[in-house]
Every structure is written in structure tokens, then in C-alpha cells.
Amino acid sequence: VIRELAIVGVGLLGGSVAKAARAAGLARHIVGIGRDRSRLEPALRDGALDRATTDLSEGVRDAELVVLAAPVLANERLLREVWPVVAADAIVTDVGSTKVGIVSVAETLARSRSIDFVGSHPMAGSDRAGYGVARADLFQGASVIVTPAGGTDDRALKRVTAFWEAVGARVTALAPDVHDRVVAAVSHLPHLVAFALVDAVKRFEPTAVGFAARGFKDTTRVAAAEPAVWRDILLANRAALAQSVDAFREALASLETLIAAGDADQLEAALVGIKQEREAIR
Amino acid sequence: VIRELAIVGVGLLGGSVAKAARAAGLARHIVGIGRDRSRLEPALRDGALDRATTDLSEGVRDAELVVLAAPVLANERLLREVWPVVAADAIVTDVGSTKVGIVSVAETLARSRSIDFVGSHPMAGSDRAGYGVARADLFQGASVIVTPAGGTDDRALKRVTAFWEAVGARVTALAPDVHDRVVAAVSHLPHLVAFALVDAVKRFEPTAVGFAARGFKDTTRVAAAEPAVWRDILLANRAALAQSVDAFREALASLETLIAAGDADQLEAALVGIKQEREAIR
Numbered sequence: 001v002i003r004e005l006a007i008v009g010v011g012l013l014g015g016s017v018a019k020a021a022r023a024a025g026l027a028r029h030i031v032g033i034g035r036d037r038s039r040l041e042p043a044l045r046d047g048a049l050d051r052a053t054t055d056l057s058e059g060v061r062d063a064e065l066v067v068l069a070a071p072v073l074a075n076e077r078l079l080r081e082v083w084p085v086v087a088a089d090a091i092v093t094d095v096g097s098t099k100v101g102i103v104s105v106a107e108t109l110a111r112s113r114s115i116d117f118v119g120s121h122p123m124a125g126s127d128r129a130g131y132g133v134a135r136a137d138l139f140q141g142a143s144v145i146v147t148p149a150g151g152t153d154d155r156a157l158k159r160v161t162a163f164w165e166a167v168g169a170r171v172t173a174l175a176p177d178v179h180d181r182v183v184a185a186v187s188h189l190p191h192l193v194a195f196a197l198v199d200a201v202k203r204f205e206p207t208a209v210g211f212a213a214r215g216f217k218d219t220t221r222v223a224a225a226e227p228a229v230w231r232d233i234l235l236a237n238r239a240a241l242a243q244s245v246d247a248f249r250e251a252l253a254s255l256e257t258l259i260a261a262g263d264a265d266q267l268e269a270a271l272v273g274i275k276q277e278r279e280a281i282r
Numbered sequence: 283v284i285r286e287l288a289i290v291g292v293g294l295l296g297g298s299v300a301k302a303a304r305a306a307g308l309a310r311h312i313v314g315i316g317r318d319r320s321r322l323e324p325a326l327r328d329g330a331l332d333r334a335t336t337d338l339s340e341g342v343r344d345a346e347l348v349v350l351a352a353p354v355l356a357n358e359r360l361l362r363e364v365w366p367v368v369a370a371d372a373i374v375t376d377v378g379s380t381k382v383g384i385v386s387v388a389e390t391l392a393r394s395r396s397i398d399f400v401g402s403h404p405m406a407g408s409d410r411a412g413y414g415v416a417r418a419d420l421f422q423g424a425s426v427i428v429t430p431a432g433g434t435d436d437r438a439l440k441r442v443t444a445f446w447e448a449v450g451a452r453v454t455a456l457a458p459d460v461h462d463r464v465v466a467a468v469s470h471l472p473h474l475v476a477f478a479l480v481d482a483v484k485r486f487e488p489t490a491v492g493f494a495a496r497g498f499k500d501t502t503r504v505a506a507a508e509p510a511v512w513r514d515i516l517l518a519n520r521a522a523l524a525q526s527v528d529a530f531r532e533a534l535a536s537l538e539t540l541i542a543a544g545d546a547d548q549l550e551a552a553l554v555g556i557k558q559e560r561e562a563i564r
Binding site for chain 1: 391473483493496498507508509517526541544
């Protein structure tokens with residue numbers, strides 16, 4: 001059992017960490033830290049938090065585990081503030097969707113003070129945001145990627161892994177750069193493409209949205225994702241994302257070439273291959 | 283009540299037309315025409331069809347309404363075969379997803395023989411194909427676009443409209459070229475993008491599919507659509523599709539520019555606008 005768990009940012013993910021840890025009895029004391037006191041009240045009232053504060057230093061000072069749950073670029077800033085004020089034996093993790101950036105910040109900070117940081121990315125979420133949609137079972141059956149790097153302490157990695165497993169997640173370890181490529185491929189690129197698709201319809205034929213059926217709605221569902229969260233993710237993972245966009249552009253151009261050439265056989269063969277790839281994902 | 287309804291191609295859409303017409307008592311006699319006799323048997327056995335034949339001329343000869351329900355390019359070929367053999371007062375329609383092509387074939391054919399053709403596009407479907415997934419209620423609440431052109435007889439347009447309304451659809455009339463732009467925007471472009479997205483992941487980071495979560499699955503669900511159907515649609519609507527792809531490429535490039543420039547404020551503003559557009563679609 002964790003003596004004190006501090007969660008910085010009590011929205012969908014941070015709030016779900018609090019609720020899940022509470023439900024599983026993983027922490028004796030849970031502290032929520034946020035910029036706006038009134039936004040922390042609901043989690044205090046329903047018992048997910050024992051204490052709430054807007055003072056970051058004071059909030060994390062006695063924590064055994066600190067979870068950073070703000071948008072990814074904010075997490076990097078918060079890590080710099082948290083690092084000098086946590087206890088020497090504290091473990092810090094985060095729930096951000098990109099990992100090369102924050103792991104490199106941690107490596108730099110570790111040169112002046114040795115604190116255990118382990119990057120985490122729970123691949124669970126919602127297109128809605130805020131504590132109101134947080135759930136104790138958000139991580140049940142979800143995939144969590146942890147991203148040990150050269151300097152990561154093995155015991156800290158095991159404790160963070162055990163924490164996610166205790167709230168029901170399947171945990172996989174990937175190097176930070178592999179993680180960022182993986183999420184660029186299956187999450188950030190699809191979001192970027194969905195954003196562009198919604199914008200394209202407006203540019204090309206605005207009246208068409210009145211005829212949008214299930215196909216369009218499914219394909220663009222993620223385009224309603226939280227702008228402040230996705231602004232940070234797209235910026236933080238821009239290197240891997242740009243490479244994935246190049247691959248996407250090549251794939252699109254290859255289909256366009258077959259269409260323009262009227263090559264029915266090759267086009268059908270390409271669509272058969274894609275259908276098989278897609279159906280292999282369950 | 284239609285004396286005899288002939289349906290050419292008894293798959294998901296053609297089969298659903300038969301079942302829906304049967305359920306609503308719209309036709310005294312329903313004839314199914316297909317290339318493969320054994321594939322017509324299930325619809326005969328369950329009573330959706332009164333008669334089945336592989337002989338197109340014989341099948342449509344006595345029909346008051348002929349519905350072409352093969353893939354779109356096949357419908358254009360079928361229309362040429364049907365035209366000279368149907369009764370002089372027959373009305374021919376189709377259920378294809380593109381309209382400029384088949385309407386122009388009908389206009390050419392009408393110069394040698396005056397037959398009433400009205401293009402229809404029921405925006406209902408499934409990512410599965412075949413009579414096995416056909417449903418009597420497929421068109422209930424669905425949107426059907428009819429595409430009158432210069433030469434379309436007003437009475438024929440009213441009868442085809444009434445037919446779709448009788449099976450539960452909301453019917454809108456659009457000019458064929460406007461229809462093709464609209465479906466390029468909300469259906470064909472999203473499909474093409476989903477196809478490219480699945481292919482891009484394979485090119486960029488094949489291991490990533492193991493981490494695909496709901497966002498990726500939703501965005502690429504339509505990539506499992508029937509290859510033979512989509513080969514025809516992409517080829518038949520290539521002109522409007524190419525224009526919609528250009529708009530998509532511009533939208534994507536515009537987001538990429540903001541990301542590459544690290545312009546957090548403008549990027550967030552763009553995502554806020556896109557979120558609003560998407561949320562306006564229900």
C-alpha cells in the first residue's frame with residue numbers, strides 16, 4: 001500500500017487514477033493538486049481525494065508516488081517543478097501520450113538530483129474530458145505502456161508496473177522512442193487525419209455534412225477530442241508524427257495512382273489487402 | 283401497388299429492397315435477377331422473392347419498376363442491357379453510390395428509346411455484404427438521395443420518391459453532380475483516407491497495430507468495406523473524389539504547418555473550430 005499518492009491534474013485520467021486507486025485500496029492517502037480549487041471539490045466530496053491543494057510543492061512533498069496527469073507539455077513543466085521538492089525516495093510517473101520529451105527532461109533533471117521517474121501511458125480515454133467522466137474502472141483491461149530508459153531504476157519500474165496492474169491494466173514496456181512511433185501510428189496520425197477530414201469537408205462541400213452517415217461519423221469521431229490536450233500531443237510528438245504522416249501520404253498517393261489510372265484489378269487487390277489488415281485488428 | 287418489381291443483384295441492398303417492399307406490401311410480384319442461381323435461393327426460400335432468374339432480359343421484361351443493385355460500374359453495364367428489353371412504361375432506378383456516370387448513360391440511351399430512369403442512392407449499408415445481412419428495415423430513417431436530371435420525367439421521379447418513402451426513408455433530390463460531390467465529401471473521401479491509414483501503419487510501424495485502441499478502430503472501421511464495391515465507387519466517382527482529396531491535402535498541410543512551427547495558439551484555435559464542426563454533426 002502506498003502511504004501517500006499525489007495526483008497532479010484531476011481530470012479524466014488523473015481522476016480515474018484517484019478513483020481506481022481508492023477502489024482497489026492502493027493508497028492510504030490520496031492528494032489532488034490542481035490550479036483551480038473549485039475543480040477539485042467534486043473529487044473531495046465523493047471521497048476520491050482525501051486532500052486537495054493548489055500548491056504544487058506542498059501537495060507532492062510527502063508523496064511516495066506522484067502521478068502527473070496534465071496535458072503532455074504541461075507535464076514536462078510540472079516535472080521540473082516537482083523534481084526538487086519531492087522526497088528523496090519518491091517515484092514520479094505520468095500519464096501522457098508522448099514519452100521521448102518527458103523522459104529526456106527527467107534524464108536531465110537526474111543529473112542534479114537522483115529521483116526515480118518512470119514514464120507511463122495508459123491507452124484509455126474518452127473524447128470527453130474532465131473529472132465528471134472519470135471512472136474507477138477506466139484502466140480495467142486497458143493497455144498501459146511504461147517506457148524505461150537507460151537510467152531507469154529497476155525497482156521503480158516494477159512498482160509503477162505493479163500499480164497499473166493493480167488497477168486492472170495490461171502493462172507493456174517499450175523504449176520511449178518506440179513508444180512514440182507506436183502511438184503516432186495508431187493514435188496521433190488517426191487523430192490528425194480525422195481533424196483534417198472534418199476541415200476538408202468544410203472547405204470542399206460544406207452542405208455535405210447534412211448527409212453524413214455512420215461511416216463519416218465513425219471516421220471523424222476523434223476529431224471532437226479535447227483541443228488543449230491534442231494541441232500538446234501533436235506538438236510533443238511532432239517528429240514521429242511527421243514521419244507517420246509521410247507514410248500516410250505515400251499510402252494515399254499509391255491508391256490515388258491506381259484510381260487515376262483506372263486500374264480496377266490492382267485497386268481491388270490493394271483494398272483486399274487493406275481489408276485483411278483491418279480485420280486482423282480486434 | 284407495383285405489379286412486378288425486378289431487382290438486379292440480390293445482395294445487402296437489393297435483398298433489403300426485396301424484403302422492405304415485401305414487408306410494406308409494395309409489390310404484388312418480386313423477381314430477383316443474379317448471375318449465380320444458388321445465391322438467389324435463400325431469398326426465394328424466405329419469401330422475399332417470388333421468382334429468381336439468371337436471365338436478365340427475361341427477368342426485367344414484365345417489370346413495372348426495375349432496381350439495379352450491383353456495384354456501380356456493373357449497374358452502368360446492366361442499364362445498357364436492360365434499356366432495350368424493358369416495357370415501354372417501366373421505370374428504372376438504381377441504388378448506386380455515384381450518379382453522374384449512370385445518369386449520363388441513361389441520357390445517352392434515352393436518345394434511342396424513351397424509358398424513365400431516376401437515379402437513387404440510399405445512404406444505408408453495412409461493412410458486410412451479401413443477402414445474409416439484408417434487412418427489411420434497412421431504409422427505415424435512412425436518407426435516400428434521388429438525382430433528377432434535365433430529361434427526368436416528373437411522374438417517374440414522384441413514383442421513385444414514393445417508393446423510398448414507403449420503405450421508411452427520407453428522400454432528398456440533388457442534381458447528379460452535386461450528389462457526387464456530397465458523397466465524395468462524407469463517404470468516399472473518408473473511406474479512401476481510412477484505407478490509406480491502415481496501409482500507412484503497415485508501412486510506418488507494423489508492430490503498432492497490437493496497441494490499436496478505440497480511436498484507431500473507429501477511424502478505420504470502414505477500411506474493411508467490401509473491396510469489389512469500393513473499387514467501383516472510387517473509380518466511378520474519381521473526378522469529385524480527386525477534388526475532395528485536394529481539399530483534404532490542403533487541410534492536412536495547414537495543420538502540419540502549425541505543428542512544424544510549434545504554433546500552439548493557432549493550432550489550438552484550429553482544433554477548437556474542428557471540434558465545433560464535428561459536434562454539429564449528430
